[in-house]
Amino acid sequence: MKIPYPVLLKRTEDSPKWLPVVTSVGAVLLAFIISGVILAVTGADPFKVYSYLFKASFGSWGAFSDVVVKATPLLLIGLGCSLAFRMRLWNIGAEGQFFVGAFMASAVVMVPLVNLDTTPRWAIISLMAALGMLGGSLYAFIAGFLKAKLNINEIIITLMLNYIAVLWNNYWIFGKWSESGFQMTKTFPKSAWLPRLADYAKQVPAFSGMTLHLGILFGLIAAVIVYLIIYRSKWGYKITLIGDNPRAARYAGINITANTILVFMVSGALAGLAGMTEVSGVVHRLQERISTSYGFSGVIVAWLAKLNPFAVIVVSILFGALLVASREIQPSGISFLIQGITLFLVISSDVFLKYEIKWVRPAQETAQ
Amino acid sequence: MNWIEIFRSGISTGTVLLIAAIGEILTERAGIQNLGVEGMMLVGAMAGFKVAFSTGNVWLGLLAAIAAGGLLSLAHALVTIHFQADQTVSGLSLTFLGTGLALVLGDGLTGQTGPVIPRASIPLLSQIPYLGQIAFADHNLLVYFGYLLLPIVTYFINKTRPGLHLRAVGENPAAADTLGVNIYRTRYLYTFIGGCFAGLAGAAISVAIAPGWYSNLTVNGQGWIAVALVIFAHWNPWRAALGGYLFGILRRFTLDLQGPRILFGLANPFFYNTNLVFFLQMTPYILTIIALIWGSSAARKKRIGAPAALGTPYQRGERGL
Structure with missing residues (x-):
């Protein structure tokens, strides 16, 4: 043969x-x-499925608002992946970093770390975002450290950390933070919610029922920052060089160990922020199913966008549409x-x- | 706590990891890293159960699982060998593809019961005290298949001519090419064989060890653990087997920890606070990480490495490194 x-x-x-x-x-x-x-x-009719898919995601402003809500975590995670993948670091652990970010953000409300009645809303939300990013980046640090120092396959480490993070969250929502035995925390008070379009329905009637929240703004700002890092900064040049030719990078005196850990942490911070926007902007509580494999879809988003931050915006909206529509599609x-x-x-x-x-x-x- | 039962069950569930890991070892020895084991196992588990359920013949189910895993792996082979795509990304997309296919085609199978692989005891060997009960009595036939597989695959890799070619292709494809070994064909072949093993491993779950189809929870990360096991085992089938069985034993042990009120003379915390069970469930994943750390430091001491050409595409006429 x-x-x-x-x-x-x-x-x-x-x-x-x-x-x-x-x-x-x-x-x-x-x-x-x-x-x-x-x-x-x-046995399904593909034309029916696809036309339904299109209608469910782009059929109305309300539907499109849902799409952008779904696209928000994909955008943040996709940006983190784009950065890591440029260095050929396979951070497949966005899912776990997302959960840890969501956990840390929830801790602000559930512990509670601040007085929820007197602290201004912007301060609570900023603290939640900061802790979410911190949680995600520290969780990613584990994989980055093991990769940089011991050259251990980061794909498997990040995957195993994904399972661990989900179980860690389960421990809290089934136990200490459980709302009267249900597998979720109590609903967060309004002061811990990211502002939504629907909140302004009184001023602009067209906004009523729209779930679009401030998280998308975080995503867009992050896209600009990641763009500047990759294409306009020395650091971005170093990252790309390490990814394309580690040997040349080493000869040029670039510290690969430190950059590996750092890129992992930035990538994890973005995933952690995605977790924060999901609990604070969408579900308003910590619960079991806060992610529909955002971490993995983010990988695809990054790759499809050819690791270009602005292309990530477009692709994540496309995938957000797919997620919105597939909620109701069988199988x-x-x-x-x-x-x-x-x-x-x-x-x-x-x-x-x-x-x-x-x-x-x-x-x-x-x-x- | 019933120790014999823990070891017995460990060997039986470890067989799944063993089969999948041996398949991945063969693939990686040829220089192709296929991270899609989880996806191929899911497709195998679905196909095996679906065919066994609809025909009533469990052996046909196994065949279907082997074919399904092998066919899916060809997608990875085509993309990485001919199109020279990145093997990491391709393996990941194979996991997605496999999960999607298994969920779509397995729709409606949940909750059904089908035929299972028969059980048997090995005469004489099963009479050995303890060991006989643990390893040779009343296991499903795939467990014994696992025992047979180990010496055969080891002999094949190390002592036969095709095994030599396999190693050459993984270590130094350019040199193997000059000696007349067809690199592309060899890599296709072993990617396919690895896929067949992964499919079989999936079916080992769905028609033997935990019969039934529970959507993506059927495999639940075991494909990834198998990939980790290959690294931990330094691409050696015996070490992979040992690791697989150990994993099985520990998994069962942590399950059994939840049972008794008194544990080692103390009140059992896992019995009185059921939420601590989530920490027990973390153990296989934490152990995988520890195994990788341990494996990597041992590998550096002994200077054992991955097959030298692992993950690098081969292009005829381009100078290999």
């Missing part, structure tokens, strides 16, 4: 600028087509399926960016 290999790949440095956009969009479209075929095989695995196929197609399409592809003709033809 011989595997034919009639393609010659030639490394290329100068692929046209529009090509990444075309391949990404093509990959998403193709993913929908393939998923549609699988849906059809299982439940369909959003995982689409995400997995998309990622596969995106990484396959990278071959067009890195290589010039030439078809090698079989020897007989060239002889003629």
